[in-house]
Amino acid sequence: MASLASRPPAASVIAQVLRAQSTAPRRSRVDRLFGRSPLAPDADSWFRGALGELAVAQRLAGLGPEWRVIHAVPVGTRGADIDHLVIGPTGVFTVNTKHHAGRSVWVGERRVMVDGQRKDHLRNAAHEAARASRRLSAATGVAVDVAPLVVIVGASRLTANARSAQVVVLSSGSVAGWLRSRPWFLPPESVDSIAAAASDLATWNAAPAPEPDLAAFADLREQIGRARFRRRVWTGGLLVGLVGVTMTAPLWVGTVLAGTVIR
Incomplete structure (x- = not known):
């Protein structure tokens, strides 16, 4: 892997989908006739996650030439990754994508509820951004603040009852506009410097991640x-x-x- 800058969106999740899918039995002619899904049960959640990351990547692609977006950034040695790392004039952001198609999502100051069930989206996103800040600061030699975002895809309803002090929760349709609307303070040379460090696998202390079979x-x-x-x-x-x-x-x-x- 020459540079993480060329890594395709949802690369890690797609690899998981195909790994789980490899154990699925082949459908019979009758299965295909009646429309039985080819997706293995173990691959279902990974598949939905991949669709969510691809949808958000498409939104981020419209940010403009002043921005750098790196997808599926591997971090550490345990298979963790950052869905999207966004670097631009308004700052540096980790984007944690959550695909909750058809679900009701409620956002409070300290928690996110999906159809009444508590999720750890805020805590995980804050941890992810803090980790990215440490890695990028060490790699560039200057303090790099990283803000955490949680982006919700496909929810039937997204209700923000209160705002978290640390994490911003947005719908996929509003993420690009929100990023562009923030005050500009990073000059182009800083954007390029941080993006170069973020594109280097060594910054993240991670082993090279296998590239997924996008055609499959x-x-x-x-x-x-x-x-x-x-x-x-x-x-x-x-x-x-x-x-x-x-x-x-x-x-x-x-x-x-x-x-x-x-x-």
């Missing part, structure tokens, strides 16, 4: 999409058939079938 991941996404489409077709056909039955069958049959669908 793209193929898996396509298979999942086709399976989802087939399930929708079958579900739609079933509903149309039930509607037809209720229109032509005796009244009591239609009532029973309609009640079954509603339940």
Whole structure:
């Protein structure tokens, strides 16, 4: 790995997806016909995490030429990584992506709740930023402050009841605008210096991370999409058939079938 600057978004998580997926049995012809998902159960959470990181990376790509964004930064020897490290005129930020599709997310001063369940997003993000600050300060020889962000992807509702003193929680749609809106204070030479240190694997005391098979991941996404489409077709056909039955069958049959669908 020549430089972390060229590391693709979600590289670490994609590698985990493919590792878990390697144990999945092949689908039968009937499975494919009826749209059974090819995704292994152990790969599901990793897959959703990868989609979240890719979505946020796409938002960060629009920041502009003054900014440097490094993805999937490996840290230490235990497999940890920083989803996105953002360096620009308004400062240095770690971005911890959380994909909570369709969930209700509540943000308080000291905690984040997802569908009523407490999550350690704030604590983990603060630890991540403090660790990055120490590493970058040692590598550059100057104090580098790093601010932690948690970026929520896909939530049906994001309610901020209070703000954390340390960690900023944002939706994926607002992260780029928020970063650009902060006061500018880092000159271009400082941005370049910090980005150079951040791109060096030695800064993070990490072993080289294997590069994921992006083509295999793209193929898996396509298979999942086709399976989802087939399930929708079958579900739609079933509903149309039930509607037809209720229109032509005796009244009591239609009532029973309609009640079954509603339940």
